[in-house]
Amino acid sequence: MQINFEHIQSAHCENGVTSNLLRHEGFSKITEPLAFGIGSGLFFIYIPFIKVNNGPAISYRTMPGLIFKRTCKSLGIDVIRKKFSSPDEAQTFLDDCLKSGQPVGCQVGVYFLTYFPKEYRFHFNAHNIVVFGKEDDNYLISDPVMETPTTLSTYELQRVRFAKGMLAPKGQLYYPKIKTEVTDEQIRYAITKGIQRNVRDMLHIPGGIAGISGIKYTARKITKWRDKLGVKGAGIYLAQLVRMQEEIGTGGGGFRFIYAAFLQQSYQFHPKEELLKISEQFTKSGDLWRSSAVQAAGIFKGRITSQQDFNDMSNFLMEVAEIEKNAFKALSKINWR
Amino acid sequence: MEKKDIPQDPSGLDDFTTDICYATDESGKYTTVQSRGWEVKATALDVTWQDIDNRLIKAIDDVKSGKASPILFYMEKKIMDIGIVASYTGYWKWQVKRHLKPNCFNKLSDNKLQKYAKLFEVNINELKNPIFNAD
Numbered sequence: 001m002q003i004n005f006e007h008i009q010s011a012h013c014e015n016g017v018t019s020n021l022l023r024h025e026g027f028s029k030i031t032e033p034l035a036f037g038i039g040s041g042l043f044f045i046y047i048p049f050i051k052v053n054n055g056p057a058i059s060y061r062t063m064p065g066l067i068f069k070r071t072c073k074s075l076g077i078d079v080i081r082k083k084f085s086s087p088d089e090a091q092t093f094l095d096d097c098l099k100s101g102q103p104v105g106c107q108v109g110v111y112f113l114t115y116f117p118k119e120y121r122f123h124f125n126a127h128n129i130v131v132f133g134k135e136d137d138n139y140l141i142s143d144p145v146m147e148t149p150t151t152l153s154t155y156e157l158q159r160v161r162f163a164k165g166m167l168a169p170k171g172q173l174y175y176p177k178i179k180t181e182v183t184d185e186q187i188r189y190a191i192t193k194g195i196q197r198n199v200r201d202m203l204h205i206p207g208g209i210a211g212i213s214g215i216k217y218t219a220r221k222i223t224k225w226r227d228k229l230g231v232k233g234a235g236i237y238l239a240q241l242v243r244m245q246e247e248i249g250t251g252g253g254g255f256r257f258i259y260a261a262f263l264q265q266s267y268q269f270h271p272k273e274e275l276l277k278i279s280e281q282f283t284k285s286g287d288l289w290r291s292s293a294v295q296a297a298g299i300f301k302g303r304i305t306s307q308q309d310f311n312d313m314s315n316f317l318m319e320v321a322e323i324e325k326n327a328f329k330a331l332s333k334i335n336w337r
Numbered sequence: 338m339e340k341k342d343i344p345q346d347p348s349g350l351d352d353f354t355t356d357i358c359y360a361t362d363e364s365g366k367y368t369t370v371q372s373r374g375w376e377v378k379a380t381a382l383d384v385t386w387q388d389i390d391n392r393l394i395k396a397i398d399d400v401k402s403g404k405a406s407p408i409l410f411y412m413e414k415k416i417m418d419i420g421i422v423a424s425y426t427g428y429w430k431w432q433v434k435r436h437l438k439p440n441c442f443n444k445l446s447d448n449k450l451q452k453y454a455k456l457f458e459v460n461i462n463e464l465k466n467p468i469f470n471a472d
Contacts, residue, residue: 164425165421236388257359
């Protein structure tokens with residue numbers, strides 16, 4: 001069985017799943033940047049004391065699952081979400097959905113994802129795909145970061161749906177149900193809501209490791225990495241920072257460019273000049289993140305290794321923090337009426 | 338970033354997919370561009386894999402010299418850490434830590450070893466006597 005499902009490639013998996021599933025429901029106004037912005041996707045956090053792949057635990061985006069949940073909720077769309085303890089039950093539920101013509105989003109682990117290049121397969125459990133059909137033993141998969149739809153065998157799909165470790169998916173699947181037509185008024189509300197929540201997440205989370213203060217925290221940490229970890233160890237840490245920021249799935253510049261695109265697209269719903277001005281600020285911030293990645297590459301290639309080079313790296317982040325702080329403050333001051 | 342500045346460097350994604358990047362066009366409007374890759378992040382990925390290889394080489398040394406049980410070798414080979422091994426096998430982390438010691442590992446029953454063998458996709462004999470290869 002195969003559901004007529006349109007696969008559109010996106011930068012980030014969860015945005016793509018959200019916007020592709022909504023389009024399947026007949027609601028095509030939510031582009032990838034709108035899904036990201038309404039879901040308040042932009043974030044920064046450095047979680048101390050835990051390590052991911054023997055490097056620092058850093059994220060440039062919000063918790064997995066939240067973008068889909070928030071976007072649907074603010075648009076007044078119902079979300080059906082299920083977790084399973086038994087793999088058999090998970091498979092039966094999925095098959096039933098497909099039989100009834102419902103494509104579903106699934107959270108999966110990347111490590112056993114056979115259609116990914118080997119170098120990209122780490123134990124990362126918060127990847128999202130859409131399953132939209134089954135032919136013999138093969139499930140039809142729309143993975144938003146892939147150019148074209150692909151397939152996974154029953155065994156392969158079960159294995160990635162029940163990957164273990166941090167953020168284990170537990171067979172989780174989800175899909176939206178639209179009850180009443182979503183009006184432009186509702187989209188306008190969702191955009192303001194998404195922006196206000198993002199202002200809160202970036203400016204007002206206490207603790208000093210999240211949002212703008214998290215960026216500054218990381219900047220201060222970086223100046224100490226050379227002494228603490230040695231040039232080589234610090235290089236490995238910086239490489240992790242760069243991968244989280246620039247690797248496939250981010251749209252470049254640690255999601256900042258997607259956010260800038262979101263503000264631009266929001267202007268079509270809220271014709272406020274400020275949105276376009278602030279969008280430029282995020283472009284600037286994304287560009288600076290990329291310059292910091294070039295600086296980091298100089299360090300992990302072993303081309304520049306003095307303490308001053310680490311201080312320069314740190315200064316990039318301090319500058320980014322300042323720009324983003326002002327941008328979010330400006331967003332918080334917009335009068336939406 | 339402007340559309341014309343999107344890097345198109347060779348990367349591990351070649352033959353698999355392209356990366357979607359967001360960038361502005363001539364009029365300053367955001368659009369998406371497909372990118373092959375960027376040398377900066379390709380190097381970051383290389384550095385990460387060099388580190389993984391080094392850890393594996395060290396694990397092989399430790400297992401050969403009797404400092405660690407073969408579990409360490411397979412764990413590094415599958416780029417796992419103790420937490421991941423624990424959650425797949427159902428053992429507690431402290432149990433996995435004990436099983437990393439050769440003394441303790443040698444006393445494990447086949448039943449207990451089977452959980453590791455399954456995770457690492459080998460049989461019990463291969464688990465006890467690993468063939469050390471780095472790939």
